[in-house]
Amino acid sequence: MTSPATPWGASPPDTFSPDPELQAAVTELGAAVRDLLETSVATTVAPGEQADVAAGVRELTARLAATTRDRHTLSALDDLPTFRRTYSPVSGVGHGFAPPVQFRREGDTVVGECTLGLRHEGPPAHSHGGMTAMLMDQLLGSTAFLAGRWGMTAHLGLEYRGAVPLQTPLVLVGRVADVSGRKTVVTGTVALAAEPDRELVRGEGVFVSPRPELLERYFGDLTTADGGRAPGHAQAATDGSTL
Numbered sequence: 001m002t003s004p005a006t007p008w009g010a011s012p013p014d015t016f017s018p019d020p021e022l023q024a025a026v027t028e029l030g031a032a033v034r035d036l037l038e039t040s041v042a043t044t045v046a047p048g049e050q051a052d053v054a055a056g057v058r059e060l061t062a063r064l065a066a067t068t069r070d071r072h073t074l075s076a077l078d079d080l081p082t083f084r085r086t087y088s089p090v091s092g093v094g095h096g097f098a099p100p101v102q103f104r105r106e107g108d109t110v111v112g113e114c115t116l117g118l119r120h121e122g123p124p125a126h127s128h129g130g131m132t133a134m135l136m137d138q139l140l141g142s143t144a145f146l147a148g149r150w151g152m153t154a155h156l157g158l159e160y161r162g163a164v165p166l167q168t169p170l171v172l173v174g175r176v177a178d179v180s181g182r183k184t185v186v187t188g189t190v191a192l193a194a195e196p197d198r199e200l201v202r203g204e205g206v207f208v209s210p211r212p213e214l215l216e217r218y219f220g221d222l223t224t225a226d227g228g229r230a231p232g233h234a235q236a237a238t239d240g241s242t243l
């Protein structure tokens with residue numbers, strides 16, 4: 001496999017060194033919010049207690065709102081060349097909704113494990129179909145990325161073959177199926193970790209590295225956390241040779 005690359009360039013992961021104190025605090029806050037979200041949809045405590053807790057949560061939110069970033073500003077913990085995204089709703093340790101899933105290469109596949117919670121519920125006791133689609137999108141996109149082929153989702157197709165249970169370890173496996181020009185086709189599955197060969201969801205995605213005009217339109221205003229221009233500003237490969 002080639003080194004992961006994005007329109008923002010390719011850099012070895014060890015060239016980005018985020019502030020460890022910030023990383024630890026964001027990870028801890030993400031975990032605490034995750035617990036809060038999960039417990040908030042599971043709690044059966046009395047209405048008065050829930051109202052009291054809501055008031056306390058609003059106070060805490062006001063403290064965090066003292067300084068915030070807008071959508072064009074990267075988090076100080078994020079690195080575009082290595083696609084390190086701390087607040088991804090699927091893989092971000094700083095995101096309370098995220099399971100979160102970490103993906104790794106295994107041979108010619110990309111594998112991730114996670115357990116969904118009540119905050120991801122669709123049909124009772126089972127995953128929302130949109131949540132499973134989000135998992136699949138991230139799995140397939142990460143599979144393309146870890147094969148050195150960054151792209152945006154142009155097409156995502158899903159077959160829901162079995163309901164995905166909550167609070168049960170899952171295994172996600174992705175594989176690059178085809179590569180041409182700026183386009184990468186990836187397939188993937190979601191299964192129970194205890195029964196990895198029985199596919200519950202099967203997906204196929206087409207990931208396309210956008211042409212330069214689109215990159216500029218989407219990401220041209222991005223700045224780093226300290227107000228500088230985003231590193232190695234977006235430049236599309238025209239033929240996919242570096243992606």
Ligand SMILES: CCCCCCCC(=O)SCCNC(=O)CCNC(=O)[C@H](O)C(C)(C)COP(=O)(O)OP(=O)(O)OC[C@H]1O[C@@H](n2cnc3c(N)ncnc32)[C@H](O)[C@@H]1OP(=O)(O)O
Binds near residue numbers: 206209214
């Ligand atoms: C580690 C990272 C994990 C991230 C996982 C999450 C990923 C995401 O959520 S991305 C967000 C969701 N996606 C989007 O918002 C994308 C919206 N769509 C777009 O911006 C554009 O349609 C985009 C960028 C996909 C393609 O635009 P553009 O660069 O103009 O492509 P275009 O020149 O038309 O086509 C390039 C090639 O792709 C093909 N292609 C484009 N769209 C599709 C499609 N839907 N299906 C199949 N092939 C397609 C074309 O046929 C063409 O192929 P070929 O070179 O063989 O002729």
